[in-house]
Amino acid sequence: MGKLTPEERAVYEWQMWVPGFGEAGQEKLKGASALVSRCGGLGGPLAQSLAAAGIGRLVIAHDGDLKPSDLNRQILQTADWVGKPRIQSIVRRLKELNPRMEVEGVGENVSEENAGRLVGEVDIVFDCAPLFAERFAMNRECVRQKKPLVEAAMFSLEGQVTTIIPGKTPCLECLYAEPPPQWKREFPVIGAVSALAAQIAAMEGIKLITGLGKPLAGELLYYDTASMTFQKIPVARRPDCPVCGGAS
């Protein structure tokens, strides 16, 4: 944990007024590191909120070049960046918002090969990936390394967020052990819907890092913006889970 500078005290003044947060909470954020995978419609606004809140270090994993169809939700991109590597825009925009923060941009997606290294670099992981192979790889590594994992996802007008604390809560494979049979890489979503899941996930991370509030541990928050219905669904560990069944 690092002591705050006068500049940081000025920047974070309003959030240090939050009861239970204070300068101690800000120092915990400054001393914390997080992996965000990936950094599109979910991970983009999430990383932006973590940066604005003053997290000390972000590792961002995101491959590929910007496409026009990304711009309805990927708010760390800009219209003039189409055709160029997304990760460059992500790092640049985050540094513009918080030049005090350390940002490591990794121009690749999380995979079985790099998950151990990337998860090992940070205190907490945010899963915002579109491919289930990436999500399951991160889940396995977080369980193995006992790192908290905030799971955020969306579809159409709906979103789901839960916080996985290895050994205490169900892991991703306790909830969903395989991708849906008709899953498509590209699916319907409005940017505000993914950004909403992102902000809920960002708060989960801030809470875990600072000790503020009560995380969505053992609960899955589901929302439907069509009806503006929010509900928490209890979720439980599966004793026969191949990933976390024996973990304590």
Added chain:
Amino acid sequence: MNIAFKYFAQVRQAAGAESEQIELPDGANLADALAGAAARHGPDFRKLVLDEFGVVRPSMLVLVNGVPAARGGLRKLAEGDEVTLLSAVSGG
């Protein structure tokens, strides 16, 4: 017996409904119940929730009265039970 169903995410899209009540024979289990719902909603719904052997897919989170049910769908249901179905979704 009368069973209440609540659908979320892709299941809701496949069912075209957020919730419904379905009458099932006494002694039906979870897989029977989902087969009953599939008979009402067609092949897309069926493919989403059940595999080719009629077993509940591991890509589904299924709760009975708010409690996650064991995989496979062998859990027996009783009059008035509420079955909640969520399908896995992701980011992007």
